Amino acid sequence: MINWGYRWKGALRASAAVGATMGAMMTAATGSSAWAAVGDEGDARADITVTARKVPEPLLKAPLAVTSISGDTIVAAGLQTITDLTRMAPNVDISGGIAGQLQGQISIRGISTLVRNIGLETGVGIYVDGVYIGRPENFVQHLLDVDRVEIARGPQGTEYGKNTIAGVVNVQTKQPDADPGASFRLDAGNYDYRRAEGVLGMRLNDGVSVRGAVAYARQDGFYKHLSGGKDAGSTDLLTWRLSAKYAPTDQLSFIARWEGLRDRGTPAFFQADALAGYPADFPSREPLHVNNNRPNWLHRDSQGVSLTAEWTSDAVTLTSITAYRDSSYNAALDDDQEQVDFVAADNFSDDSHFFSQELRLAGGTGKLRYLLGVYYFDQMVRTDRGIALGANTGVPGEPMLTTKGSVKTESGALFGRLDYELTDRLSLSAGLRYTRERKRAHFVQDDASGTGIFTFLGFPNLTFDGRSTDDDLSPSATISYAVAPDANVYARFSRGFKSAAYNVDLASSLGGLDASPEKATSYEIGFKALTLDKRLRLNLAAFHTDYDRLQVSQVLGSGLALTNAGRARVEGVEGELSLQLSSRLRLEGNAAVLDAHYKRFDNCGVPASLIPPGGDDYTDCTGNDLVLAPHFTGYGAVNYEVPVSFGTIFARADVDHRSAVYFEPTNSDAFKSDPRTLVNLRLGLRHGQWDIAAWVQNLTDKVYKTYADDRSGLGVFRTAAYGAPRTYGVSLSAAF
Template sequence: MTKRIALLHLLAAGAAPFALATPRIASAQVPAAKTVATPAEATDADNKGEIVVTARRREESLISVPISVTAISGDALGKQGAVDITTLQDRTPNLTLQIARGSNSTLIAFIRGVGQQDPLWGFEPGVGLYVDDVYVARPQGAVLDIFDVQRVEVLRGPQGTLYGRNTIGGAIKYVTKKLGHEFEGDVKGSYGSYNQRDLIGKVTVPVTDTLSVGGAVAYYKRDGYGKNLTTGKDQYDKDVLALRLAAEFTPSDTMFFRLAGDRTVDTSNPRHGTRLVGNGVDPVYATTASVYDTRAGAGDHNRVVSEGVSLTGEIKLNDTLTFKTISAYRKGHTDTIIDFDNTALPTLDIPAYYRDHQYTQELQLLYQGERLQGVAGLYYLNGVSAGAFDTVLGLLNTTILTSGSVKTKSYAAFTDLSYDLTDTFKLSLGARYTRDDKTGTVLRQNYTGIRSPVFGNASAIPGLVRTNYTNSRTFDQFTPRVSLSYQPNRDLNVYASYSKGFKSGGFDMRGDALFTPTTVNGYKPETVDAYEVGMKGAFIDRTLFLNLAGYYSNYKNQQVTIQVPNVLAGGIASFVDNAGKAEIYGLEMEARAVPSRDFQATLSVGYTHAKYKKYLTFIAGGTTPVDVASQRVFQNTPKWTVAASATWSTDLAGGRFSVTPAVSMRSDVSLFEIPSPVLDQDGYFLVDTSANWVAPGERWSLGVHARNLTNKRYRVGGYNFPGAAFGNSLIGYYGPPRTVTGTVEFKF
C-alpha cells in the first residue's frame, strides 16, 4: 500500500497524460456518459476554444470532467484521411486498435495494457465498443469505417457506472450524426493508391416539422496491397458496402425518439498473412518478396455481415428529471478461412464460421439539480455467440472439428452521482452490480481426411471425440467508483479517482478435455483496481490546453489465451489461463496549442509499464501449476506511444486552405505473452500529411491525404506454430503501406 500511495503522489506531481481536443464547441444533443463531446460546429471566439461536454449529464467545460478521455470529431478524422477507427491509435495515448487476422473488419483493442486479442466466439472484449450507446459484443464487423460520424470518443479505464455493459479496460464510443429538421445532403468521392474508389452519400429529409428521415451509404473498393501467388487473387484488398437509416421524431420540446438501423457487408478476400521463414527443406514453403504477398491455397472466400436496429427515446419529466430508454437488436455472421502454413498445401488450414445475435435493453433516469447531478439505470443483455472451425493437418491427413456456443444473460443496475461539496470541491460516487449467467457448449472431434463434414467433406471419417460438454456458470460482481476534484477556477481542475473493473468468466471454445480436463469448468472472471490522478487546464490566455493524468492498476486473474502446437492434443492445444496478478502504471499527456486562427498544434504522449507479478500455468507440464511471470510480457502494449501534428491554415481563392503533417511513434511491442524475437515488432514511426481546401460557403471541399509516407513495414499480428506437422509456420500480418488519396465533397 505504501508503494501504491508513493506512486500516486509521483504521478500527481509529474508529467502525467493530458487529453487534447480541437478548439471548437461540441453540440452533443444526447447526453454522453463520462465522455467528451468533441469539436462540432464552430469556434467560439469568446470562449477561446473551450470544449463544452456533457460528461456528467449537463453541459460543462472539458476541464471540469475528472476522467482521462480523448475525443475526435468525424470532421477532423475526415480531414486527416482516416478510413476506419484503427487510425485512432495514431493519436491516442496508450491505445492499440488493430485489424485481426482473416478479414478487414475484426477488431483487436487494448487500452493501458487491458484488452482481448482472441476474436473467437464466447470471449468478451476488454475494451467495449458502442455505436450510439448500443454495446457491440463481438469483434467481427467492429472495424467501423469513418462515415456519417459526429465524433469518436476513447475513454480510458474501467467504465460501467454510467451506462451500458461493464467494460474493464475502457470504451470506444462511435456517435453518428443526428438528422435535424432541415433538408440537406452530402456526397463524397475518393480515389487513391491501389485503385482505391470510395463513394459516400448522405441525405436528411424533413417529413413534417417534427419528423425527419435520412440515411447514409458508403462503398469502399480497393485492390490488394499484395497478391496470392497461388490463386492469383488480391491480398489485403477491400470490398465493403455499409448502410445506415434513421428516423427522428420530436413531438414536443420534452420528447425525442430515434429509430435507426445499419448493415455492413464485407466481401474482401481473407488475409492469409505471409511466411517470415521457410521450413528449410521444401521450396513450397519459401518466403515471398513482398510482406503483402502470400502462397496460401486454402481459398479466397470471406464474407462478414453485421447489422442491427435500435430505438432510443428521451422524455423530460420535469425540470430536473429525464427518462431515457435504449432498445437494440444486433446480429452478425462471418464465413472466413485462414491459411496458417501460407502454402498451396493444406498443411495447417482453418476454415471457420461465426454467428451471433444479441438483444439489449437499457433504462436510465437522469437527475440534474443545482448541486446534485446523476444517473441511475438498469441494463439487460441476452445474446448467443456460436461458431465452428476445422484445424486441418494435411500432412497427417487429419482434421479436428471444433464447434460450440456461449449463451449469455446479463443483468446490471448502476448509478453515478456527482455533488458539489463547495464551489471548488466536487465529489462523485458510482456503483454497479453485474450478474452474468453463461452456458457453454463445446464439441471437439477428430476426423480422418482433409476437412470435416461441416466444411464440405462428407466422406471424412469421424474419430476420437476430444471434448463434448455443456456447462453453466454464474459470475457476479459489485464495482464501485469514486472521484474527488478541486477546481479553483474555470481554467484549472485537479482530480483523483478510484474505480473497479470486471470482466466475467466463460468457457474456452478451443478447450481440449483430453489434454486439459479442467477446461469443462471454464475460466474465472478478471478484475482490476484502477487509480488515477490528473490535472486539466487552460493557460496563456487560453491558447494552451493541457490535460495530465497518471494511473496505477492492480490487475487480477487476467484471462490469457495461449495456443501451442501439440500433436498429442490433436493439433493445437488451447489454454485460457487466469494469469495471477499484474501491475500496470503509467502516464498520459495530451496538449493543444492555439496561438492564432492560422495555426494550431497537438502533442500526445503515453507511457505504460505493465509487468506480471504472478503467472501460474500448466504449460510446463505435470499437474502442479508453475509460476512463469518472469518469462511473460504484456501483449499489444508498447511502453511508449507518441503523436504530434501541426495545422497551418490560410485564406485562399475565397476559401480556406490547410496543411497538416503528423507523426506517430510506437515503441517495441510483443504480439503475445511469450516473447518471440522474430515475430515481435520493433518500435517504428509513421508519417502522414493532409491538405484540404474548403470553398466559400463550405459547400465544396477538396483534400489530398498521404499516409505512411516513409512506406514503413510493420507487423500488427502474427502466429508461431513450429514443427514439421505444422509446416514450421511463422507468419505475420502487416499494416498498410504508403498510400495517397484524393477526395472531393459536395454538400447541398
C-alpha cells in the same frame, strides 16, 4: 502493500517526461478535436461537451481520462475506421489479430484480449449511439456520418458494466435533425482504391426528421501473390446508416436507427514467417507477400436496429434505449500461405444475436445531481469450424477436425451515481453498479474422419459443457477541485469486471477450457486546464491499476490455451495538449509512458516453436510485459489554413510513434514488433461548398508487424501480419 509515495513520485517524474516530450514535439490534442477546425462557424475555442459518464458535461470538468474526437477532425485527418482513431488518444492501440475485421484486438492502457472464439469477450466496450455493438467482428466499420467519438480510458464499471474493464469507445452519430441537406465524398488512390459516400438529411415537418448515409469502399490487396493468384488484404465494404426522429413536443422525442455493413474483402489474415521444411529466407516470407494455393476469403455481415426514447423536464431526463443486433461471418484460410498443403481446409464461421435494454433517469436539484439506471443484455453466439490436414503432412484422405459450440449470455445490472458540489470549487462523486451475469457454454471437438490422427497430434475428441453465474459490485468515487476558473484537478477510484470465459476453439486437452472472472481496481489523478485565452488545452493523468485473475488467451502451436494470470499491474502517465497558435495554425498531439506487466503468472504457456527438446510447456512469466503494451506512444499533428483569392488552402501533417510490443506473454523476440513511426500528409483546397485534397498515408512506406503467433501444429512455426504500406490518393467532397 502498495507504497503510494513511491508510486506517485514515479508517476510525477514520468509526467514531467511526457510534458517535456510533448513540448518538444509542439503537439496537442484532446483527441485532436479540442476546437472545431479552423474556419468552422461559431467559437473555435468553446469547451467540448462529452457524455462519457452518460450525462452531458464539459470535458474540462469530467473527472476521468477521456478523449473526444470531433466529426470535423475525423474528416480533416482522413480517418476511415475505428482502427484509425487509436493514434488520436494516448495509450490506445489496435492489433490486427489474425484478421483485423474479425478479431480487432484493442488495447487501452496495456490491457487487451485475443478474442478469437465466441467464449471470450474483449475488455474494451464499443458503443454506437449508446448501444453495445457486441462481438469484435462488428468493430471494423466506416466512421460514417459521425458527430464525435469519445475514448474513455481505465475501468468504466459503474456506468457501463460488462466488458469495459480497460475502457470504452463511444461513437455518436449525427442526429437525424442535424445539418439538413446533402453531402457527398469521392476518393481514389493507389491499389485501385475507390470510395464513395453520400449523406442526406431532411426535416419533414416541425416534429419529424430523417437522415441516411451510405459508404462503399473497395481496394486491391497490398499482399502481393507470388504465383499470380489473388492478392490479399483487399477491401470490399459497404456501410449504411438510416435514422428518423419524431418529436411530438419539446420534451419528448423518439429516434429509430438502422445501421449495418456488408464485407466481401479478401483478407490476408497473416503470412507465414517460419514454415516447416522451408529455408529461413523463402520468398513468400518477405513482408507483404503470400503464395497460398488454397483460397483466403471472408463474408461478413452485420446489422442493428435501436429505438431511443427521451423525455425531459426542467429537473429530470428519462432515457430508454432498446436495441437488437445480429452479425455473422464465414471465412476460409490457407494457414501455410504457400504452394503446399499442410492444411487442406481451415473454415470458420460465427453467428451472433443480442438484445439489450437500458433505462436511465438523470436529474438534479440544487447542488446534487444523480444518475439511476437498469440494464439488460441477452446474447446467443454459435460457432462452426473445421480444419483438415493436407497431403504434404503425409496423412492420406485430408482428415478433418470439427469444432462446434455455442455460448449463451444473460446479464442484468442496476447502477447509480451521485454528484455533489460541496463548494463552488469542490465536488464529490460516488457510484455503484451491481451486475449478475449467467453464461452457458457447449463445445464439441470431433475427429470427423475417425482416423485418430488428431488425437495423436494433441487434439482429442471432447465434449464440454460449462455454466457460470457471476455477481459483481463495481464502485467508483471521484473528488474534483477547481484550482482556477478554467483549471481542475481530480482523483478517481474505479473498478471494472469481466465475467467468466470459455475456450470454444481448438483445444489440446480438457484443461484450459475455462477461465475465472477478472477484476480491476484503478487509481487515477488528473489535471485539466484551458489557458492563454482558451487557446491552450492541457490534460494530464497518472494512473495505477491492479488486475486480479487477468484472463489470458494464447495460441501455442497445438491449440488455444485459456487461463488466468494471477495478477497484473499497470502504471503510467499520459498527456494531451492542444494549441491554437492563430486563426490559421493549430497544433495537437498526445504522449504516454506505460509500465504494464504480469505481477504473478507462473502457469504461462510457451509457444511450441520455442520449446527445446524435453523442455516444459509452461514457464513463469512473472514480471514480463503484457501483450500489446508499448512503453511509449506519441502523436503530433499540425493543421494550417491560408485564405487565397480562389478559396482556402489547407494542410495537415501528423506523426504517430509506438515503441515495440510483444504479441505473447513469454516476451520472446520471435513474437515481437519493432518500434515504428508513421507519417501522414494531407493538402487541399476549399472553395465555397467544395473541397479537394491530396493525401498520403505511411509516407515513408514503413514496414511494421501488427501481429504474430505460433501454429506449429499446422507446420507454421510463426505467422506475421503487417500494417498497410504507403497509400496515396485524392478526395473530392461537397455539401449542399
